Amino acid sequence: xxxxxxxxxxxxxxxxLLCASHQAGVTAQSLPQPTAATGGEEFTLDVVNVSLPxxxxxxxxxxxPNLGQSDFEVFENKRRQPIIAFQRRDGLxxxxxxxxxxxxxxxxxxxxxxxxxxxxxxxLLDNRRDQASFVTFDDEPRIRSGFTNDFQQLARVVNSVTxxxxxxxxxxxxxxxxxxxxxxASTRRRAILLVxxxxxxxxxxxxxEAIAIAQRAEVTIYAISTKGGGVFRVEGNPYFNMDDRNxxxxxxxxxxxxxxxxxxxxxxRAFDLAKDYLRNQYFLVYEPNENRNTKHFREIEVxxxxxxxxxxxxxxxxxxxxxxxxxx
Numbered sequence: 001x002x003x004x005x006x007x008x009x010x011x012x013x014x015x016x017l018l019c020a021s022h023q024a025g026v027t028a029q030s031l032p033q034p035t036a037a038t039g040g041e042e043f044t045l046d047v048v049n050v051s052l053p054x055x056x057x058x059x060x061x062x063x064x065p066n067l068g069q070s071d072f073e074v075f076e077n078k079r080r081q082p083i084i085a086f087q088r089r090d091g092l093x094x095x096x097x098x099x100x101x102x103x104x105x106x107x108x109x110x111x112x113x114x115x116x117x118x119x120x121x122x123x124l125l126d127n128r129r130d131q132a133s134f135v136t137f138d139d140e141p142r143i144r145s146g147f148t149n150d151f152q153q154l155a156r157v158v159n160s161v162t163x164x165x166x167x168x169x170x171x172x173x174x175x176x177x178x179x180x181x182x183x184x185a186s187t188r189r190r191a192i193l194l195v196x197x198x199x200x201x202x203x204x205x206x207x208x209e210a211i212a213i214a215q216r217a218e219v220t221i222y223a224i225s226t227k228g229g230g231v232f233r234v235e236g237n238p239y240f241n242m243d244d245r246n247x248x249x250x251x252x253x254x255x256x257x258x259x260x261x262x263x264x265x266x267x268x269r270a271f272d273l274a275k276d277y278l279r280n281q282y283f284l285v286y287e288p289n290e291n292r293n294t295k296h297f298r299e300i301e302v303x304x305x306x307x308x309x310x311x312x313x314x315x316x317x318x319x320x321x322x323x324x325x326x327x328x
Contacts, residue, residue, distance in 0.1 A: 085285035095185035101196035103168040138166035141173035167202035171210040178217040194223035198247035255315040
């Protein structure tokens, strides 16, 4: 009976991946029963699997292709977990919310932000399957455009932003976008791209709360700093301030990455890399061998022993029961 359930779970997951509407999360799978709301099938067995989107990059920030299941090791709360399904998936539909800082601190970089975001959108929306939305924030967030694949519409909205004033409510904006805006996305492969200097001077939401909210909403966060710090990554540089380190933590713990370009060329590369990371991912599935009844946060670590210089981008963990339980 256990062998039958194991095989059923594997096939159920792979079927969900092929539908391209399923983003990695925590899924409960069982015998299919029709759902009136979607016309699809809802799976509700007591066997809970965890599926992870994983991006693997080299020292130059390039995606590492052609890895197999045997290259990966997954640990939950420091205990190794058996991987029961694996796929390399690229080109899946994606929803990206672009969050543009328009506070006083970025006033002299506003034109730079508009140009970089517009170019990123032109590349992101070239396949007509991905969608983007546009949000600005200073003292409070403003959703300027909902999710669409209409580049011309988004470009007009982005270029209409000509003033930067007020304080910076970065964490409040992440909270609002994750809780109110991201549920409107057409696919559950959802990400935030932040264009900001990383400071927060106005939020009632804390950094820890913003991270937890993004993790519960299954939203990966990438950030491109507008400070012109002169280096491309945070690691190993003692001169980054607390804002930079908080920005790094925000991205890392949600499975994303942060870039600190110093000029236009590096900025364009940062946007290109963010797009490539989002489109090129491995998907790993494991069945936790710990107590499934707890609702405490569970830490996840993914290792690639044969590629010790590689960087692994994936969520740091999950809250059981907080993620979606339906496979369409």
